[in-house]
Amino acid sequence: MADEQTRFDPAQATPFLTARSHNGWLGLSYRDHGEDWAELELPWREDLLGEDGREVLASGPIISLMDMASGLAIWTRMGQFRAIATLDLRVDYTRPARGRSSVFGRAQCYRLTRSAAFVRGIAHDGDPDDPVAHMQAVFMSIDARSDPRSAELPGG
Amino acid sequence: MADPRDIEIVTPYARSLGIALDRWEGDTPVLRVEFSDSVQGRPGALHGGAISGLLETAGYGALRAELARGEREAQMKPINITVQFLRSGKTRPSFARARIVKLGRRTANISVEAWQDDEAKPIASAVMNILMVDADAAA
Numbered sequence: 001m002a003d004e005q006t007r008f009d010p011a012q013a014t015p016f017l018t019a020r021s022h023n024g025w026l027g028l029s030y031r032d033h034g035e036d037w038a039e040l041e042l043p044w045r046e047d048l049l050g051e052d053g054r055e056v057l058a059s060g061p062i063i064s065l066m067d068m069a070s071g072l073a074i075w076t077r078m079g080q081f082r083a084i085a086t087l088d089l090r091v092d093y094t095r096p097a098r099g100r101s102s103v104f105g106r107a108q109c110y111r112l113t114r115s116a117a118f119v120r121g122i123a124h125d126g127d128p129d130d131p132v133a134h135m136q137a138v139f140m141s142i143d144a145r146s147d148p149r150s151a152e153l154p155g156g
Numbered sequence: 157m158a159d160p161r162d163i164e165i166v167t168p169y170a171r172s173l174g175i176a177l178d179r180w181e182g183d184t185p186v187l188r189v190e191f192s193d194s195v196q197g198r199p200g201a202l203h204g205g206a207i208s209g210l211l212e213t214a215g216y217g218a219l220r221a222e223l224a225r226g227e228r229e230a231q232m233k234p235i236n237i238t239v240q241f242l243r244s245g246k247t248r249p250s251f252a253r254a255r256i257v258k259l260g261r262r263t264a265n266i267s268v269e270a271w272q273d274d275e276a277k278p279i280a281s282a283v284m285n286i287l288m289v290d291a292d293a294a295a
Contacts, residue, residue, distance in 0.1 A: 021203065
């Protein structure tokens, strides 16, 4: 168990993890977290639309949002950053997001074993009680040496 | 009959991510994305979300082509998607192609695979259910 000084903090880690690459391209940012959950914001952007002429985000970015929120939820529950890989991820789109609205992704790691992390979550556009999507995913731990980000992060 | 190959396969999101139509294999579009910073996840590897975006674009593309062949105009809405991540995606171009498993009046079930060098070694697969709302019923 990591002590409080080095414990993984999603508020501090998110800017590192979203500074570049795909998560940076999407513009994901930290919103909130608890002991076993984290929430990120995906801002609305014209070039992320799912269809010409409709002002609704494509479903692809919502998968990326939920994948990253899941990672943060897992590291928060672990108390440290460890290399993980998504094994399986399912999204049910329960209703379209409102036009020109940010989408928020909240994921909870409800079970952690030595090798697997089980996550569930929702995406919403302002009201967490009225989600636009539900998500369920499983992640596996992988060799930490395969992830150079481990060295950069507090608690890594 | 309209040539289904004239239809728009790549959405604004997919275009912005660098996803493009690589080729047609018979009636099915094969989508491609080059490795770049915008699809990178952990350093040197493809991001799972970007792979999902490629899979999804191939799924919608195949369905749109099939609808165009039937001269049917429908708005496609996602019901769900389940993605299996099978291998780590390397810093190489990736491809995806979909198969329409079942085309109903209201829903379509689509199976998609993505690969890099070797089609027999997929990096990810997905199953998608898509709701189709006919243009005249959508108003």
